[in-house]
Amino acid sequence: xxxxxxxxxFKLVLLGEAAVGKSxxxxxxxxxxxxxxxxxxxxxxxLAQTVCLxxxxxxxxxxxxxxxxxxHTLAPMYYRGAQAAIVVYDIRSEDSFERAIKWxxxxxxxxxxxxxxxxxxxxxxxxxxxxxxxxxxxxxAEENGLLFMxxxxxxxxxxxxxxxxxxKKLPKTPTTRPGSGRLPITPIDNNAAKKKTCCNGN
Amino acid sequence: MMMMEESISDxxxxxxxxxxxxxxxxxxNRDHNNEDENETIATDIEDISTLLAKIEDANAGSRPPRxxxxxxxxxxxxxxxxxxxxxFSFSGKPIYSRYGDEVALNTFxxxxxxxxxxxxxxxxxxxxxVAGKHQFVFLQKNPLCLVCICNxxxxxxxxxxxxxxxxxxxxxxxxxxxxxxxxxxxxxLRDLLGGTDKLIDNIIHKVNLDFPILLNSVQCIRLNYNTRxxxxxxLQNRKSDSIIFxxxxxxxxxVSMVKQKKTQTLKPQDIHIILNYISSSTIKDSESFMxxxxxxFNDAGFLHLYICFIYPQVCLLLFSNxxxxxxxxxxxxxxxxxDIESENLVDELxxxxxxxxxxxxQTEVPNLLHFIYKNRISNYSxxxxxxxxxxxxxxxxxxxxxxQHIYNRANNSLNKPHKYYYYTSQTETIFVLxxxxxxxYATFSPLELKxxxxxSLNILLQWIKENENVLFLST
Numbered sequence: 001x002x003x004x005x006x007x008x009x010f011k012l013v014l015l016g017e018a019a020v021g022k023s024x025x026x027x028x029x030x031x032x033x034x035x036x037x038x039x040x041x042x043x044x045x046x047l048a049q050t051v052c053l054x055x056x057x058x059x060x061x062x063x064x065x066x067x068x069x070x071x072h073t074l075a076p077m078y079y080r081g082a083q084a085a086i087v088v089y090d091i092r093s094e095d096s097f098e099r100a101i102k103w104x105x106x107x108x109x110x111x112x113x114x115x116x117x118x119x120x121x122x123x124x125x126x127x128x129x130x131x132x133x134x135x136x137x138x139x140x141a142e143e144n145g146l147l148f149m150x151x152x153x154x155x156x157x158x159x160x161x162x163x164x165x166x167x168k169k170l171p172k173t174p175t176t177r178p179g180s181g182r183l184p185i186t187p188i189d190n191n192a193a194k195k196k197t198c199c200n201g202n
Numbered sequence: 203m204m205m206m207e208e209s210i211s212d213x214x215x216x217x218x219x220x221x222x223x224x225x226x227x228x229x230x231n232r233d234h235n236n237e238d239e240n241e242t243i244a245t246d247i248e249d250i251s252t253l254l255a256k257i258e259d260a261n262a263g264s265r266p267p268r269x270x271x272x273x274x275x276x277x278x279x280x281x282x283x284x285x286x287x288x289x290f291s292f293s294g295k296p297i298y299s300r301y302g303d304e305v306a307l308n309t310f311x312x313x314x315x316x317x318x319x320x321x322x323x324x325x326x327x328x329x330x331x332v333a334g335k336h337q338f339v340f341l342q343k344n345p346l347c348l349v350c351i352c353n354x355x356x357x358x359x360x361x362x363x364x365x366x367x368x369x370x371x372x373x374x375x376x377x378x379x380x381x382x383x384x385x386x387x388x389x390x391l392r393d394l395l396g397g398t399d400k401l402i403d404n405i406i407h408k409v410n411l412d413f414p415i416l417l418n419s420v421q422c423i424r425l426n427y428n429t430r431x432x433x434x435x436x437l438q439n440r441k442s443d444s445i446i447f448x449x450x451x452x453x454x455x456x457v458s459m460v461k462q463k464k465t466q467t468l469k470p471q472d473i474h475i476i477l478n479y480i481s482s483s484t485i486k487d488s489e490s491f492m493x494x495x496x497x498x499f500n501d502a503g504f505l506h507l508y509i510c511f512i513y514p515q516v517c518l519l520l521f522s523n524x525x526x527x528x529x530x531x532x533x534x535x536x537x538x539x540x541d542i543e544s545e546n547l548v549d550e551l552x553x554x555x556x557x558x559x560x561x562x563x564q565t566e567v568p569n570l571l572h573f574i575y576k577n578r579i580s581n582y583s584x585x586x587x588x589x590x591x592x593x594x595x596x597x598x599x600x601x602x603x604x605x606q607h608i609y610n611r612a613n614n615s616l617n618k619p620h621k622y623y624y625y626t627s628q629t630e631t632i633f634v635l636x637x638x639x640x641x642x643y644a645t646f647s648p649l650e651l652k653x654x655x656x657x658s659l660n661i662l663l664q665w666i667k668e669n670e671n672v673l674f675l676s677t
Contacts, residue, residue: 018396031487039483040397043492043507046528064488068396070376074493077526 006056008172011063013079015103016088017096018067021122024153025088026064029163034154041066044078051160051167058167060084079107084116084166089137091121091150092129097137104144116169118147120162125152268399274306285352287368287406290315292345297391298402304392314349318342330358341365345385346372356603357610363418364409367471370497371405372398374475378501404482408474411602416609417576417641419583420470423455424558427671429550434458434675436541442534444524446505451517453555454481458675469498470581476507476519486511489535491528508532512539513548515555559587567662569654571630573644574605575666578637582674584666601630605643608632612641624652633659642666 014022023041028034030049045064050057063078065071079085085107089100100119107117119141121132134150141148147165151158273280280302288307289298294315296304304311318340321328330339339361341348348365373381375398376391384391414421437448437460447468450457454477461467475496483490493504508520508531518538520531542548562570565586572592576583592601612623612634619641623634631646633655644662646655666673 039400041490042397042479042483043490045488045490046532047488066397066492068394070394070396071493074525 006172007050007059008056008170009059009061010083010167010170011081012060012084012086012166013063013065013082014086014088015065015075015079015107016067017090017093017099020067020088020090020093020096021153022067022086022088023064025086025120025122025151025159025162026062028153028156028159030062032156034156040068043071044074049163051163053164053167056172058170060163060167075106076110079111079115082112082115083170084118085111086118086120086162086166087146088120088122089132090123091132092123092126094131097121097132101140104146108144114171116147116166117144118149118162118166121148121150122153124150124157125154268403270301271303273302275302275310277302284354285350285410287365287402288314288349288351289368289372289402290347290349291385291391292342292347293385293388295390295392297346297395298399300403300406314338314340315347318347329362337361339365341369343369345382354603356606357614359610359614360416360606364406367409367415367474368402368405370471370475371402371478373497373501374479374495375401377495377503378497379503401478401482405474405478408478411599412474413574413585413602413605414470414583415474416602416605417574417583418470419576419581420473421455421584422582422674423452423457423554424560424584424669424672425452425457425554426550429547429554430458430671430675432545432547433542433551434460436538436545438462440534440537440541442527442530444522444527444530445520445534446523447519447521449476449519449521451477451480451519452551453515453558454517455558456675457551457554466499468496472496472498479507480509480517480519483509486514489528489532491531493525508535510535512542513552516551561589562586563589565662565665567658567665569646569650570658570662571645571647572601573642573662575640575642577640577674579639580674580677584673601645604630604632608634608643612636612643624655631655635659635663 014026016022018040021038023045024034024038026045026047027038030047041064043066047062047064048059049062050059052058063082065075065078085103087100087103087107089096104117104119107115111117119137121134121137137150138148140146147162147169149158149162149165151162153159270280270283275281283301285300287298287300288296288304288311290296290311292315294312296308296311298304299307299311317331317338318328327342328340330337332338335353336351337353337358339350339352339358341362346369348369350361350365352361372395376384376394380394381391384394409415433450437450437458441448441460441462445462446465448458448460448462450459456473459468459473476494479492479494490507490509492507492509494507495501495504499505504525506522506525506527508522508528509517510532511517512535518535520534522531524530542551562572572586572588574583574585588598588601592598608623608625611620613619613636619636620634621636623632623636625632625634626648628648631648631650633644633646635642642659642663644655644659646658650658
């Protein structure tokens, strides 16, 4: 099932703060539906979906990760070897945008060298409560060579488009199975848990 | 006789009762706090509503608003809930409240925390206290304190057990070692427990109605022996280096459980923690991979759990000790599915989700209204569905609570449990038989003669024995 039939397989990971809509974007893209109340993802969920371009088919193996801080130490396992990443924030939350920037930096530092990163400002249907300006995010994306789109998993606006853009941008060279070349990673340990906690107690 | 389910009509009275407890503890500050609260209710409500608006804002479109999240202890409605659960840290920081927002209940939990500290300063441990119709049950598990305040009249031992389950649920998210470390570093545990309210809400819901949990046991799905056997063989054959346990569930009940490595077997409490994760998650159409700590297996580290609904209601669980084993486990799943399909077991499995329940009439035991049975060696249990007269919700609840009391009395003797226990009230007769291999609680009508109860119980035991390999996994 490799490049003979012009089917390319890519590993894609979604990262971003909790409750920005990562799972909703994936469910909209893969299953075409939307739940008003999507439960928190625990750990990570794995789904696959194909995108047809003009002459090629791109199969995404998607890792939808949990946004909670306690899972942060597991993230490298999911973005390691990923050819694409979607970093999601909620356009109503500056914090989530800040967090997205941190994810982008982490990916640029530790992700695959040629990883395609897309920045997605989700919950566009709630634009009335917008806190992050399109221009600001657009500018950041351009400066860092990211794909950028504002999306709504609820209305499906720009969801497929986002994945198609990523598919177009991915290099169509023979690929190995996603996830190969992963390195073992240590599970969450005390030090990690300590490091990743912020002390913003009230 | 022991049901005191009426909700408190007079809130002032209850306030007073809580005030009295404070007096017992002789803590003047707290009395002062209570007065303050009464005076400043109006401002509190304002503050809280803006706070809640913020929370709602942040969560809109992502999570259902939690029921009663707008309530706190300045709201009389809040006191009407029959059973409250709280979790806070040893330093008094709120972590969880079943009803209301834990931040708004800061002062209330601080009060509870002060109670435990006071008793601790006397070199003692506060386990429970009674205030009028309410009992306060405490479980202290460094660095967490869990408290239940209820007027349900349940035995203290049963509430203690429920608190243990809730504690295990929290541990499963972070491990005991991490919780200690985070607490020692003076960080806020809530940051790391984000998104787990739902899990705790669900386990609380379950401990209040689940017979297997009541008996500290696991329910297996009722399934044809050969089918179950084939499944077990498939799970046994399809193992990879890292797999420790393989489980197959139908309708969130155990079909088969295989231990792939030389290690301890899973304890019922750990299995209920796992079941609670599965029933709380909505993603049934993807493969999931998550770290989970099983407190009775190892409370210091995580196992990595692969979850996949291979058919509707049919869920495969693979526990691995390697964090990067997902693809390995996913391949293993493919092989298991292939085997299940080649042995034509799919129909039988999916069908059992709808047919596994049974009623007392199927046992053909005369006059039997209900029963719960546990095999004390395997820790598997079985019970029929509720049938008349236990069809309404209050009646079901009443029978559950009655079993709690009977269980408590039959098992609470200091040495060994009672061998026999016979209970009659205006509404039912319950006969209990406990020996080294099993325990059974059988419910009959109150008019039943002792002799016929004995006879019926023997028939029931005979029926269970005959159906053993359909009702339970072989051990």
